[in-house]
């Protein structure tokens with residue numbers, strides 16, 4: 001059975017504009033899928049709809065099943081049971097997930113306390129190992145978000161997302177807001193952790209070159225619709241439509257500039 005099944009997902013505004021239009025895809029346990037498209041193509045709304053996090057004023061229809069549980073129309077209580085444990089999200093901007101007024105260690109502790117019931121020494125040990133896993137020094141536990149670098153903030157957000165070992169990690173442009181030198185490190189970290197814990201991954205990006213570093217299978221989104229689905233290799237070899245060809249061309253330019261091998 002698929003871990004995530006999305007069928008005919010449509011996201012629309014109250015005044016009837018369709019932002020995501022009849023999208024279908026699925027991800028099996030331990031598998032990876034890239035969701036790629038230009039800015040405004042509906043990638044983030046898809047990621048939000050999958051976890052029941054759409055902003056007020058937007059409406060989802062169709063079917064989203066997370067580990068067999070329906071997300072669309074579900075109440076907050078059953079969504080909270082899924083979040084963190086079945087699926088967790090890492091956003092582009094780490095500040096989205098982090099509370100500016102709370103020490104990072106306490107924030108990483110929060111999902112461990114809530115979902116796993118850890119307290120006291122066991123909780124402190126779990127936080128220390130969560131930070132160690134994302135290669136953050138132990139002292140970061142005592143820091144506030146503004147006291148560490150952008151890359152360290154994103155590592156802390158990743159530690160929070162992975163704290164309860166979700167079966168599916170959804171990463172929405174997780175490296176886009178970071179300095180170029182830090183981007184590759186954080187991407188490699190995500191790649192390693194997803195593999196180490198046998199997690200499934202939905203990786204959202206406007207950049208095919210970045211997606212190609214973590215997954216082989218992609219859905220190409222344009223104006224809220226899937227224009228192409230399949231192995232990245234096949235899409236690179238034969239983009240077929242103009243939109244996908246433009247994504248491929250810009251990814252190749254960037255990849256060449258970085259000395260990569262798309």
Ligand SMILES: Nc1ncnc2c1ncn2[C@@H]1O[C@H](COP(=O)(O)OP(=O)(O)OP(=O)(O)O)[C@@H](O)[C@H]1O
Nearest residue numbers: 013019038039040041042043044045046055058206
């Ligand atoms: N709350 C909202 N109300 C109305 N329209 C919205 C809302 N959020 C997003 N949109 C619109 O929906 C479309 C898809 O947005 P989405 O954020 O999913 O795009 P994206 O592909 O993730 O792009 P980006 O990479 O720039 O975030 C865009 O045209 C956007 O302007």
